[in-house]
Amino acid sequence: MSLSALTKPWEAFSYGFLDASAKRELRRKMLKAIAVPGCQMPYTSREVPIARGWGTGGLQVTLTLIKPSSVIKVIDQGADDSVNAASIRRFLSRVSGAGETWDTQEATIIQSRHRIPEEKLREDQILVLQVPNPEPLRPVEPNMSIARQMHADADYGRLWLTLYEQIVHSGRIMQGASYPSLVNGRHVMTPSPIPRWDVPKLDMAKHLTFLSAGREKRLYAVPPFTRVEPLVFSDVPYKVEDHADLTCHRSGVRGYFMNEIPQDDGGSQFELSDSNLGIKAIRRAEGLDVKQGETWYEHGAFRP
Known part of the structure; x- marks a missing residue:
């Protein structure tokens, strides 16, 4: 060989x-x-x-x-x-x-x-x-x-x-x-x-x-x-981040995980972390036909 x-x-x-x-x-x-x-x-x-x-x-x-x-x-x-x-x-x-x-x-x-x-x-x-x-x-x-x-x-x-x-x-x-x-x-x-x-x-x-x-x-x-x-104790339930009441300043969407953006005046703005979901929301608000799937969360509450 x-x-x-x-x-x-x-x-x-x-x-x-x-x-x-x-x-x-x-x-x-x-x-x-x-x-x-x-x-x-x-x-x-x-x-x-x-x-x-x-x-x-x-x-x-x-x-x-x-x-x-x-x-x-x-x-x-x-x-x-x-x-x-x-x-x-x-x-x-x-x-x-x-x-x-x-x-x-x-x-x-x-x-x-x-x-x-x-x-x-x-x-x-x-x-x-x-x-x-x-x-x-x-x-x-x-x-x-x-x-x-x-x-x-x-x-x-x-x-x-x-x-x-x-x-x-x-x-x-x-x-x-x-x-x-x-x-x-x-x-x-x-x-x-x-x-x-x-x-x-x-x-x-x-x-x-x-x-x-x-x-x-x-x-x-x-x-x-x-x-x-x-891993959680039976008397201390698992909690996710409290983002249910936050609103995305770009898309107006609420009830999902947000990114916090500090502002010059000391305050904060919030932006939807899932950028594509935010884009879909903006396009839907403009009257376009956008296909969006079912989400894991609704109004900040998890739905299996």
Whole structure:
């Protein structure tokens, strides 16, 4: 056997940028992640054309899932038009031939940083969340070897203690984003830096969710119709951000998660975090026929 027999003709890059070996590994780990919901699966994180910490984990999962018939939506903290979101969306389209969209209803794959869309996702849609730190035990156990053993033993007592200390010190649980949540009654995960407002959207959802951290080389999943329960005490109920009475200054929409924009006079304006939902509301107010899906929240109250 000669060396030339083991090589292939030179190509600029494989379909979808990642090489076939990387995709095979990621597919195996993604299947394992689906089989064991919430459990972290290690993988060999490849180099992609963005810096680590800017969405490399989510990008690698999306590149593995993408195909020419896919329609891609990329969100950066709720916005479709940020530099990061637009660059990733354009890159995904160029290396795969997939379509691009801002509309949650049209997308087949939604890659997001820090937010889940306000419109409910369907069974045929996949949500890919970028995760900077996948380890929920890191704040209470910096030694990752011990943290792995704690996961194996389902030993989450230190997390409960942290939440209890927050209640004692502050009168309420202070954990905002990355709220630790129990998946399928077994593994505790950190649901990426999404706000508390978004965590209930993962519980018994119809869509498949992948969470991937390229810098930490870990991915995990929440399959459809899987229980996701935030860690709470029975006498201290889980509460989301109190945004029900806030109004978007651009679209006039109320009852959804808002971004606060400080003003020169010391006050604040509020803007709908899900930018595409705001655009739909503005166009509908102008008399245009706009298709909007059912939302997770109505007047600030979650509706399953």
